[in-house]
Amino acid sequence: xxxxxxxxPTVATACCAPLVRQPLSAEEAADLSRVxxxxxxxxxxxxLSLVAAHAGxxxxxxxxxEPLGLSQPTVSHHLKVxxxxxxxxxxxxxxxxxxxxxxxxxxxxxxxxSTTGAPAGAADGQPSFC
Amino acid sequence: xxxxxxxxPTVATACCAPLVRQPLSAEEAADLSRVxxxxxxxxxxxxLSLVAAHAGxxxxxxxxxEPLGLSQPTVSHHLKVxxxxxxxxxxxxxxxxxxxxxxxxxxxxxxxxSTTGAPAGAADGQPSFC
DNA sequence: CGACGACATTGACCTCAGTCGATGGCTGGG
DNA sequence: CCCAGCCATCGACTGAGGTCAATGTCGTCG
Numbered sequence: 225x226x227x228x229x230x231x232x233p234t235v236a237t238a239c240c241a242p243l244v245r246q247p248l249s250a251e252e253a254a255d256l257s258r259v260x261x262x263x264x265x266x267x268x269x270x271x272l273s274l275v276a277a278h279a280g281x282x283x284x285x286x287x288x289x290e291p292l293g294l295s296q297p298t299v300s301h302h303l304k305v306x307x308x309x310x311x312x313x314x315x316x317x318x319x320x321x322x323x324x325x326x327x328x329x330x331x332x333x334x335x336x337x338s339t340t341g342a343p344a345g346a347a348d349g350q351p352s353f354c
Numbered sequence: 355x356x357x358x359x360x361x362x363p364t365v366a367t368a369c370c371a372p373l374v375r376q377p378l379s380a381e382e383a384a385d386l387s388r389v390x391x392x393x394x395x396x397x398x399x400x401x402l403s404l405v406a407a408h409a410g411x412x413x414x415x416x417x418x419x420e421p422l423g424l425s426q427p428t429v430s431h432h433l434k435v436x437x438x439x440x441x442x443x444x445x446x447x448x449x450x451x452x453x454x455x456x457x458x459x460x461x462x463x464x465x466x467x468s469t470t471g472a473p474a475g476a477a478d479g480q481p482s483f484c
Numbered sequence: 485c486g487a488c489g490a491c492a493t494t495g496a497c498c499t500c501a502g503t504c505g506a507t508g509g510c511t512g513g514g
Numbered sequence: 515c516c517c518a519g520c521c522a523t524c525g526a527c528t529g530a531g532g533t534c535a536a537t538g539t540c541g542t543c544g
Contacts, residue, residue: 238512239520242402242513243399243402243406244387244402244406244407244455244460245403245406245407246403246407247400247403247404248399248400248403249419250400251398253396253399253400253403254396256396256399257394257395257396257399259357259449260390260393260394260399261394261501262392263390263394263467264387264390264391264393264501265387266380266383266384266386266387267502269378269383269386269387269390270377270380270383271384272373272374272377273373273374273375273378274377275377276373276374276375276469277374277375277376277377284520284521285511285520285521285526286519286520286521291377293380294503294504295503295504295505295521296504296520296521296522297503297504297505297506297521297522297524298502298504300521300522300523301503301523304522309410316416316521318511318512318520319510319511319512319519319520319521320520320521321521321522325374325398325469329468330373330374330468331467331468331469332451333467334464334465334467335464335468335469336458337393337461337463337464338460338461338464339460339461340408340461347434349403350486352385353521358511391531393495395531395532397532414490414491415491415492416489416491424532424533424534425533425534425535426491426492427489427491427492427493427494427533427534427535427536428533428534430491430492430493430534431492431504431532431533432532434492446491447541448490448541449489449490449491449540449541449542450490450491451491451492453492485527486544487543487544488540488541488542488543488544489537489541489542490539490540490541490542491538491539491540491541492537492539492540493536493537493538494536494537494538495533495534495536495537496531496533496534496535497531497533497534497537498531498532498543499530499531499532499533500530500531500534501528501529501530501531501533501541502528502529502530503520503525503526503527503528503529504526504527504541505525505526506523506524506525506526507522507523507524507525507530508521508522508523508524509520509522509523510518510519510520510521510522510538511518511520512517512518512519512520512538512542513516513517513519514515514517514518514529
């Protein structure tokens with residue numbers, strides 16, 4: 225296989241970009257579009273909301289296949305996309321794999337899109353990104 | 355064909371949805387993904403930032419083809435996608451067509467993604483959406 | 485009124501992304 | 515020690531989307 229597990233939290237590079245203040249470069253636009261493409265899918269949007277609304281803030285694959293009406297490989301694929309984009313975290317406990325929201329990741333994307341600089345206490349306290 | 359030109363300002367239906375509070379329905383996710391798919395493209399992201407940063411907050415097609423390095427039909431196509439998504443407004447004055455940001459549209463999307471309810475003064479005063 | 489320029493539309497090509505069935509790896513239980 | 519269940523990966527199919535050349539439409543100017 226050619227590609228290996230490059231860490232690349234793509235959301236990090238797209239952070240703190242005003243978007244409406246000055247023209248984006250081709251690189252910045254490509255980075256930001258990568259994260260947005262990960263979110264711009266109905267199945268993945270529902271996955272994000274399902275995980276976030278689940279008890280404890282995390283859910284396993286078996287909890288997600290039914291509400292989405294998709295096959296298990298498809299759900300696993302979408303979860304991998306979200307994890308690679310830096311939006312979800314994956315933790316394997318025993319047989320089950322638990323997925324949870326990465327704190328501040330969605331807020332970082334929201335900050336980029338917002339015409340105002342930064343929401344009051346949204347991505348606040350996330351120095352790993354900004 | 356089945357689908358016709360429904361006006362559908364898709365951003366309106368996707369407004370005010372917490373996303374992390376309760377699971378999205380298939381309909382809500384489809385609506386929201388439509389708007390996000392419009393933004394999740396490097397060329398369109400650069401178009402948004404170019405228009406926003408342009409003098410007067412509006413720009414015509416001839417101002418946008420060069421910085422993007424894309425052909426005129428392609429730029430026109432991307433602009434149409436953004437207009438259909440409710441993110442850009444199009445006003446034809448004489449021979450030129452001027453495009454400008456729809457106020458509050460990007461902030462509405464940012465609100466949906468943000469884990470906190472609403473940024474302080476972002477989409478504030480946009481009763482057409484919320 | 486004829487030519488030019490700005491923009492939109494069409495048609496076609498090509499690449500990529502979403503989906504599923506089948507299979508493999510791994511862990512826990514009998 | 516073997517079996518059962520959860521999850522990831524693979525391969526293939528299909529549809530959607532980005533891009534451009536060519537063409538059409540409309541307003542402007544000489």
